[in-house]
Amino acid sequence: MATAQPALIAGSARGYVDFPPAQPADQRGSGGTPVRLRRRVFWVVVTAVALLAATSLLMSSAQAQVRVIGIQAAPQAATASDLYFALSDLDAQVARLVLIDDADALSGTQIDALSAYRERGLQIDTDLARAVRGATSDADRELVTRLLGDLAVFREWAWQALAVESQLPPQAPGKLPPAALGYYTQATNVLHIDLLPTAKRLRDASRTRLDQAYRDQLRTEVIGIGLAVLLGGALVALLVFLQIWLARRFRRLINPALAAATLITFGLVCSAGAVFLLDGERLRAARADSLTPFLALSQARALSYDAAADTSRYLISANLEYYKQDFTAKSGCLLNGGDCAAGGLPAGSEAAKRWQSYRRDHEKIVGLADAGRGGAAIDALTGIRRGDAAFDFSYFDAAISADADARKQAFDASLRSAERLLTGWVEIPIVAIGLVLLLVPLGVRKRLAEYR
Amino acid sequence: MKLIRYGLLLVLALAACDAPPAPAPGPRPISCAAGTITAQGSSAQAAAVNAWIRNYQISCPQATIAYDSVGSGAGVAGFIGGTGDFAGTDSPLSPADQPAANARCGTGPAIHLPMVVGPIALAYNVAGVGDLRLRPATVAKIFAGTVTSWNDPAIAADNPRAVLPSTTIRTVHRSDSSGTTDNFLKFLTTAAGDWTYGSGKVWPAPGGGAEKGSNGVSARVAETDGAIGYVESSYAQFHDLHTAAIGNGAGEFVTLTDAAAGRTVAGAKAASAGDLRLTIDYRAPVSGAYPIVLVTYEVVCGRGTAALVKSFLTYTSSEAGQAAITRLGYAPLPSGLRARVAAAIAGITVR
Numbered sequence: 001m002a003t004a005q006p007a008l009i010a011g012s013a014r015g016y017v018d019f020p021p022a023q024p025a026d027q028r029g030s031g032g033t034p035v036r037l038r039r040r041v042f043w044v045v046v047t048a049v050a051l052l053a054a055t056s057l058l059m060s061s062a063q064a065q066v067r068v069i070g071i072q073a074a075p076q077a078a079t080a081s082d083l084y085f086a087l088s089d090l091d092a093q094v095a096r097l098v099l100i101d102d103a104d105a106l107s108g109t110q111i112d113a114l115s116a117y118r119e120r121g122l123q124i125d126t127d128l129a130r131a132v133r134g135a136t137s138d139a140d141r142e143l144v145t146r147l148l149g150d151l152a153v154f155r156e157w158a159w160q161a162l163a164v165e166s167q168l169p170p171q172a173p174g175k176l177p178p179a180a181l182g183y184y185t186q187a188t189n190v191l192h193i194d195l196l197p198t199a200k201r202l203r204d205a206s207r208t209r210l211d212q213a214y215r216d217q218l219r220t221e222v223i224g225i226g227l228a229v230l231l232g233g234a235l236v237a238l239l240v241f242l243q244i245w246l247a248r249r250f251r252r253l254i255n256p257a258l259a260a261a262t263l264i265t266f267g268l269v270c271s272a273g274a275v276f277l278l279d280g281e282r283l284r285a286a287r288a289d290s291l292t293p294f295l296a297l298s299q300a301r302a303l304s305y306d307a308a309a310d311t312s313r314y315l316i317s318a319n320l321e322y323y324k325q326d327f328t329a330k331s332g333c334l335l336n337g338g339d340c341a342a343g344g345l346p347a348g349s350e351a352a353k354r355w356q357s358y359r360r361d362h363e364k365i366v367g368l369a370d371a372g373r374g375g376a377a378i379d380a381l382t383g384i385r386r387g388d389a390a391f392d393f394s395y396f397d398a399a400i401s402a403d404a405d406a407r408k409q410a411f412d413a414s415l416r417s418a419e420r421l422l423t424g425w426v427e428i429p430i431v432a433i434g435l436v437l438l439l440v441p442l443g444v445r446k447r448l449a450e451y452r
Numbered sequence: 453m454k455l456i457r458y459g460l461l462l463v464l465a466l467a468a469c470d471a472p473p474a475p476a477p478g479p480r481p482i483s484c485a486a487g488t489i490t491a492q493g494s495s496a497q498a499a500a501v502n503a504w505i506r507n508y509q510i511s512c513p514q515a516t517i518a519y520d521s522v523g524s525g526a527g528v529a530g531f532i533g534g535t536g537d538f539a540g541t542d543s544p545l546s547p548a549d550q551p552a553a554n555a556r557c558g559t560g561p562a563i564h565l566p567m568v569v570g571p572i573a574l575a576y577n578v579a580g581v582g583d584l585r586l587r588p589a590t591v592a593k594i595f596a597g598t599v600t601s602w603n604d605p606a607i608a609a610d611n612p613r614a615v616l617p618s619t620t621i622r623t624v625h626r627s628d629s630s631g632t633t634d635n636f637l638k639f640l641t642t643a644a645g646d647w648t649y650g651s652g653k654v655w656p657a658p659g660g661g662a663e664k665g666s667n668g669v670s671a672r673v674a675e676t677d678g679a680i681g682y683v684e685s686s687y688a689q690f691h692d693l694h695t696a697a698i699g700n701g702a703g704e705f706v707t708l709t710d711a712a713a714g715r716t717v718a719g720a721k722a723a724s725a726g727d728l729r730l731t732i733d734y735r736a737p738v739s740g741a742y743p744i745v746l747v748t749y750e751v752v753c754g755r756g757t758a759a760l761v762k763s764f765l766t767y768t769s770s771e772a773g774q775a776a777i778t779r780l781g782y783a784p785l786p787s788g789l790r791a792r793v794a795a796a797i798a799g800i801t802v803r
Contacts, residue, residue, distance in 0.1 A: 102665045105521050108498030110667060114690035115499075115780050166671045384502050384509075386516050391506060398510045 033249060034451045037444055040245065044238045044440050048265070051231040052433035055272050058224040059425040062279060065217040066422060069283065070415040073206075073213035074291055076134045078408070080203035081295050083127035083147075085302035086120045087199055091191045092309030093117040094158045098176065098184050099312050100382065101165055109382045109390070124151065131202060136209065143202045150194040157187035172374060176316055184316060196306075207295075214287060221280040225273050232269025235436075236262055242444075250447055257443030261436040268432040275425060279418050286414030293346075294407035300345050301400050303330055304355065308393050311362045315377055319369050331359050351403060354396035361389035482772075484512035485763035492520040493527020493540030496631045496684065497568040497748040500777040501540060504768045507776055515760055524631055524748075531751055532556050537761050538752040540567075542631025542653075544729040545751060553751060560755030560801075564729040565793050567768055569783040570746040571713035572636055575673050575693035576680040578602050579617050585610045587699035588734075588743070592644030594680060595623050597659040602678060610699070624672045624681030627662035629653040635746040636682045643701075643734040643743060684746070685713075686781020700743045701735040710783035712742035718786035720747070726754060726796055728789075745783075752800065759802040769793045 096113040100106040128144055128151075135141045161183035168177040176184070239262040246255050307330035314323040334345050334355055345352040361380065368377035384391040491501075498521035505517045522530070524541040531539035532552045544564055545553055553562035574591065576584055581602070586594070590606050593599040599606050603616040626633045630653055637651035649656040661676075663669045670687040673679040680696075685708055688695050697705040706712050719738050720730040734743045750768075752761060767773045774784035785793060 102667050105495075107495045107665060107667075108500075108502040108521055111499035111684075111686050111690075111780050112502065114667075115686065118690050119779065163671065163675070166668065167675075384505050385518050386509065391509060394506045395510055 032451075034448055037246075037249075037448060040238070040242050041440055041444055044235065044242060045437060047231060047235045047238055048433050048436050048440075051228075051235055051265075051268075052429050054227040054231055055224070055268070055429040056426050058220060058227065058276075059272070059422060059429065061220050062217070062224065062276065063419070063422045063426070065213065065220055066279070066283065066415065066419050069210070069213045069217065070412075070419065072134060073210040074411065074415070076131070077203070077206040077210045077291075077295060078298070079127050079130045079134070080199070080206040081298035081302070083124060083131065084196065084199045084203055085298055085305065086123040086127060087151075087191060087195050088302045088306040088309070090117065090120040090124065090154075091158075091188055092305050092312070093120060094161070094184065094187060095309045095312035095316060096382075098161055098165060098180060099316055099378065101170060103378075106378075106382055121155075137205075140202065140205055143198055143205070147195060147198050147202070150190055150198065154187050154190045154195060157183050157190060161187060175318070175374065181316065181318075188313065210291075214283070217283055218280065221276050224276040228269050228272045228276065232265060232272070235265045236269070239265060239440075242440075246444070246447060250450075255443045257439040261439040261443065264432050264435055264439070268429060272425070272429065275421060279421050282414055282418040282421065286411050286418070290407045290411035290414060294404055294411060297345075297351075297400055297404040297407065300334055300351075301397070301404065304334055304358075304393075304396065304400070307331055307334065308358065308362075308389075311365055311381060311389060314366060315369055315374065315381065319366075324366060327362060331355070331362075335359075345400070346403075349399070349403070351396060351400040354392065354399050357387075357392045358389065358396050361387070361392050365389060482508060482511040482767045483763060484508075484515060485758075485760040486512070486514035487758060487760040488516040488518075489537040489758055489760050489764070490518045490520075490535065491527070491538045491540060491750075492522045492530040492536045494524045494542045494631055494748050495521040496542050496570055496746060497540050499686075499780045500568045500782050501768075503776055503780060504764070504773055507773075508764055508767055512763075515764070517760070517764060523629070528553070528751065531562070537758055538750050538765070540748060540750055542746060542748050543634060544749065557753035558756065560753060561727065562751050563727040563754045563796065563800075564723070564749045564751055565765060565769070565796060566717075566728050566730055566747050566785065566789065567750050567765075567793065568748045568777065569713060569717050569785060570632075570748065570781075571685040571708050571710070571742060571783055572632055572639075572682050572744040572746055573685040573688040573693075573695040573708050574680060574698065574744070575670060575683050575688040575691070575695050577673050577676060577693065578619060578678060578680075581611075581614060581616065582694060583611075583614065584694065584696040585699070585705040586696045587705075588640065588643035589645060591696075591698070592640050592647040594621055595625070595640065595660070596647065596649070596657055597623070610705070619678035622676050622679045623660035624663055624669050624676070624679055625655040625657075625660050626666075626669060627655075627664050630665075631748065632666060632682065632684055632746055636744060638732075639734045639744045682744070684781065685783075689781050698743055700741050701733070701737040702739045702741070703737075704739065706740060706742045708742050710778060712740055713745045713783040714786040715739075715741035716743050716745050717747060717783075718788055720789075722792065725792070726799060728793060728796055754799070755801045756803040757800055762797060762800050762802050765797050765800075766794070769797055 093113045093116045096109065097117065100109055100113070128147060131144045132141065135144060161180045164183060165177060165180040168180070171177060239258055243255055243258045243262065246252055246258070307327050310323045310327035310330065314320065314327070317323060335352060336344060345355060365377045365380050368380060381389045383389070498519070501519045505519060508517060509515055519540070524543060527536065527539040528541055528545060528549055530536035532549065534556055545562065550562070556562065574586065578584065586607070587610050590599065590610050593606055600621055602619045602621055608616055633655055634651060634653045637656070640647040641651050655662065661672055663672045666683040666687040669681040669683050670691040670693060673681045673693055674691055685695070695708050697707045699705050715738050716732065716736070719736045719741065720732045723729040730747055732745065732747065750765060752765065769785070769790060774790060778784055784790070
């Protein structure tokens, strides 16, 4: 081993103060100073590499999880909700078509219903295709297959109802040929007994996956912050310890390279911890403030369409009490939460106020139908004047759709923001720790040279 | 501790810079007017008008608009009689109605605003035939009953590559009075040359099956092998019926699309800049034009009309208004004509 040479002179010119030469370490401890220095540097390097691996991997994992939430879990939940809504409206449009038949004065409503029926059909097909692509288990695929089969049956009954009605002589307003009523009853039963419960299971499964994705994200966040603090803290401590040790051993006030490495490490740890924290906060806020309300509104919207279809069904069925009660129950769910699983409308919201207007329209229509005034009931149902059911429902739908769209856009924006926040964070630790790994040997190189 | 604080502040500042951008401005909102207006008229445009009323009333809570789908004749009568603020009609005012409408307006003439373009489809149901092409003269022969089977030489000449069955042709027409019938007959009268039954709202030729409404015609075509009928394109679309490509004045067979129908309307001549009563040339040699179209109008007073009428029609003639009705099977007004309609509406004075 080289004997330590005094290093007295040029220190101040290099920006730090040189103290009197240190005592040869090999005279005072096992292994000697160079060995101990190398050992300390070794542990610094090992800790730095561990910190690098942990932050880069966890950041990469966090990025992947944001993508999983944004590209898979949340869209799947939205698709499942949309599917439930589209199925509900599909039956509502069939009910409208059956009710208005070929009445001249309602040709506008007929085109609108045909158009909406076609749009919902395409929407359902698209949602089912997405559900198949996004299915992660055999159970999900089985649900989609069952939906496809039941949907074919529903369409068959629905079109038979419409075909039979068009082939038979026109009836009094609101009166259906018995065969058309029979086929429609089959169709709406398929929807309520088979299709909607299956769609609900698909929706629940997608919500479970969304919950899991958020739990995974939270775990990564906790581990990320924990490891960043632990390994980063350890690295800072080792660097500080090395700084102090060098100062004492070699009588240097400060080692600039090590000081820079310490600052870089400290900055990296603080930044990485803050990024993990902020990203998690953003994702949680996006879910609580945007995604969950959006899904609840989608659910309420689907329920509202199904409830509104009960008004048509009441007329079609020649005033079947069941549909009156069904409407009351669904409307109760929308306004008060009710005793059903579906979420209600936000209390005091514009949508809730407008739903109350529709409920009054419904009660008026039921009253007209009960009084035997089927024609007036259909006019009140299909009219688009203010106070007519068709307009008031559209007015309600505009409010709930605007609210839901705003929530969805806010969620998408928050998710993009969360994704942007993580951008570059696989590379940043590599650069920062790379610098640390360069600075540490640079800082000790001259000290080791003193022993050559 | 200061370093930690500054580090966190720096990251928070960066995060704030990364905050979601402000939402882009949406489409220009409807310029609302308040009040109540009533209109009546054409059932062919009822779905479009209903959609516009719904959108307008949703955006403008102080406005109430009613449109009764009672047919063009009753709509014009209501306008002349003063019970309607505007009328929806499938055909321009007749020479007899125009002075009466002008008198109703008092301070100025009643003007025509073409607002809804409804392409008319020839929907068919023929075994093995998925790509049918028909020249106007062939269409006339089919509906006149002089061509009776699908493998007739006249049809074969239009479809040289198709294998046509010998199935009997079963034409289906409207049993009720309709603007769709009127415009289809005008096309036959003008473009086919040898159509001898003339035009009008009631089907004039013998034979064929009669059904009430476009939905009835569509249903009959769908359930009858060998059937062909004329329907508003929305019904053919919603019933998933095949539709024929029609020969135009440029010698092409053109399938029905919004753009193709728009080319025929774009070539129509208007009476004047203020009164856009159109004359459609079904034989115009316009490449890519689908020739069978129905254009319906709003008839309104050019001076002293209600502010709500002007505001509502400004919306219906806007890009957003025209886009709103495409989902119902209507074609949007071609951009040049739409601009002229918008200019005509801008020139309306309100009381």
